[in-house]
Amino acid sequence: MKTKTLLAGLIAIGLTGVTAAAAVADDGPFVLRIRAVDIRPANQSDAIPALGVAADKIDVSSKWIPDIDLEYYFAPQWSTELVLTIPQRHDVSVEGVGRIGTFKHLPPTVTAKYHLNQNGVVSPYLGVGINLTLLMNVDLAVPGAGSEGAPLPLRLENHSIGGALQAGVDIKFADHWYGNVDAKYVQIHSDVKLADGTKVSAVKVNPLLVGVGVAYRF
Numbered sequence: 691m692k693t694k695t696l697l698a699g700l701i702a703i704g705l706t707g708v709t710a711a712a713a714v715a716d717d718g719p720f721v722l723r724i725r726a727v728d729i730r731p732a733n734q735s736d737a738i739p740a741l742g743v744a745a746d747k748i749d750v751s752s753k754w755i756p757d758i759d760l761e762y763y764f765a766p767q768w769s770t771e772l773v774l775t776i777p778q779r780h781d782v783s784v785e786g787v788g789r790i791g792t793f794k795h796l797p798p799t800v801t802a803k804y805h806l807n808q809n810g811v812v813s814p815y816l817g818v819g820i821n822l823t824l825l826m827n828v829d830l831a832v833p834g835a836g837s838e839g840a841p842l843p844l845r846l847e848n849h850s851i852g853g854a855l856q857a858g859v860d861i862k863f864a865d866h867w868y869g870n871v872d873a874k875y876v877q878i879h880s881d882v883k884l885a886d887g888t889k890v891s892a893v894k895v896n897p898l899l900v901g902v903g904v905a906y907r908f
Contacts, residue, residue, distance in 0.1 A: 717866055717907040721761035725872065725903030728754050732896040740890065741835055747785040748882070750895050753778065757901065767808050771817065773799040782830055791830035793846060797823040799876060801856050817856030821876045824849050843885045852877025860905060868905040873898065
């Protein structure tokens with residue numbers, strides 16, 4: 691009798707564990723996440739002696755942007771995340787010269803993420819990946835630096851490929867719903883050229899992106 695009671699208890703415990711695991715699994719392998727992200731460029735640049743511009747004096751503006759990402763769990767603790775946004779415009783300034791124009795960029799990023807406590811209410815994660823930044827709508831010119839005091843047009847490369855590092859945490863607050871805090875360091879760089887293709891500087895934007903948002907897992 692005692693053996694049957696013990697066996698029934700073990701089965702009940704086992705079923706409880708299976709039910710708990712199923713409840714977690716019911717969230718599904720997909721996560722749709724929306725964030726507000728603060729972009730803080732590192733603004734490292736080569737000097738431009740011909741224009742009297744010292745190193746690290748080219749400034750790409752900081753700004754808040756929206757982003758949306760889709761994440762897929764391909765194993766209990768592993769996932770991959772695709773981060774997207776719409777093209778974003780940045781102002782560019784040069785110390786001692788002032789604002790020299792704008793450009794737009796679109797920076798899709800893919801990361802592989804490891805989740806330290808994927809079944810918990812609080813689930814930190816680490817990620818590493820690759821970023822492809824498309825540069826477009828470049829409208830840059832140094833005032834008075836061209837012939838006869840005309841503006842001197844500048845252009846950028848049309849794309850940048852670099853690495854990405856990621857750390858963050860998901861916090862479950864309801865069935866399928868999570869809060870999220872996320873930080874990424876992304877390598878973005880471009881040569882600065884004259885209209886004829888002559889390179890005059892190289893800029894490493896290398897922004898830190900800190901975001902907050904919500905996620906729905908299904």
